Amino acid sequence: MKHDEPGSGFGTLLYKELLRFWKVSFQTIAAPILTAMLYLLIFGHVLEEHVQVYENVSYTAFLVPGLVMMSMLQNAFANSSSSLIQSKVTGNLVFVLLPPLSYLEFYGGYVIAAMIRGLIVGLGVLLVSIGFVDLRLEHPLWVILFALGGTAILGTLGVIAGIWADKFDQLAAFQNFIVMPLTFLAGVFYSIHSLPAFWQDLSHLNPFFYMIDGFRYGFFGISDVDPRLSFAVVLLFNTALTATTLALLKRGYKLRH
């Protein structure tokens, strides 16, 4: 009756979180890719002739990195937040709370799975897009860095929202009143240089703007602000959010009373 020396449960938590969205991949991967494609078709079709943001970049091409990033951010957030709220509402979060998982393992499991879902959706949007849009890729390293940074931030935000919310409608409010506006006002569909000065200044306070602007720089080599500055903002924001989340988890906020 000898059994293995027990290791860490982290790998299993990550695996469970991946399996959870993979089993319903039609909703969690295919659906958001389709949504992004609809945006691309409609906005691209309507605005292609009228708008040119950067020289030598068609509007449809300009749109693609923004949509890819938007899809990644929304799905990273959706993954960790909906997994946590579902487990809380149905009560099965207890299965994760009873084993000897540390708060760091808990955080890592949920955030990394959220990042992976975001990245898969983003990659899907990108692959479908390049089927009918001519896209450059000037600095792939920046693309990767911003993809990782953005999904990590939204995965973490999802953990905070999932822990904080007691009901599905609270989570929906978080998503509709914070995540959606910040994403849509971050320059997915336009360059902030086309905005009046007041709104430009306001956009600089939106961390989502830096994720999208920096990500777009990776494709075209052109951006509204220096990608190094954008990445510094992303890192700073990520560090602050991670520290907050870890502090909440360590304290057992709303999880261990």
Add this chain to the structure above:
Amino acid sequence: MIPAIDITGLTKRYRALEALGGVDLQIRQGEFFGLLGPNGAGKTTLISILAGLVRPTSGSARVMGHDVVTEYRAARRMLGVVPQELVFDPFFSVRETLRIQSGYFGLKKNDDWIDEVMHHLNLTDKADANMRALSGGMKRRVLVAQALVHRPPVIVLDEPTAGVDVELRQGLWTFIRRLNADGHTIVLTTHYLEEAETMCNRIGMLKQGRLVALDTPANLIRRFHTVYLKVRLEGEPPAALAARASVDEAGRHCFKLDNYGDVEGMLGALRAAGCRIVEMEVAQPDLEEVFVNIMGGQAQQ
């Protein structure tokens, strides 16, 4: 030998509410321990502190010598908890659920044990069924199986038979008895006092966050000297005697006496009144009465 569970001065306060007011309790390895108390007495709070789901305000709790806060990893490996609520993850099958639970404890190659647990709980046929497709009783068994995947020496069951049909309840108790016979320490809370009386070798009663009784079922019952003299009489007893008795469903007169010494006096009074006894039984109270007595007695203090 270190105690399976060692609780010292444990308190839990939720703002104005005192859920636990200083509990001291030791449960030896191999015990079958019953934790009884009315709703809101603190049973689930106590169990949740052991499981790490609730943090104590003061005092300490140890599972097999490991503090549940400072050595939570070691403590949780020693403990298997069957929660009260019938919870499950609808994304997974029974086998996936058990593999995942095992993985959380860092046990990756555990299929032999998982198969054995499923076999003992009659879950083998349902191994690949989705959790959603199972009946309530089956889900309860999966919860028991989940608590056992890491072979914990101490098993805590929070109302395991609430809402469970008779057949499953019997099966569950047989299995839990066997675990106890194999050396596992069992701690259970239940509302079925009859179950606690027959299964547990020691019982603790919680009332308003305090431990108000702690003994073997037999000793708890013995503490209450009350005896019942149940007699079937030929004809009706005189009104003065009839007023002191209740009549049970079998039509017997039932006299509640303070202790055995009063039996002789009562029989004498019946004889003196000219009553002829056809059938007689002297009965002791059961745990339920002791429970009601202790809980009620405290309330009057």
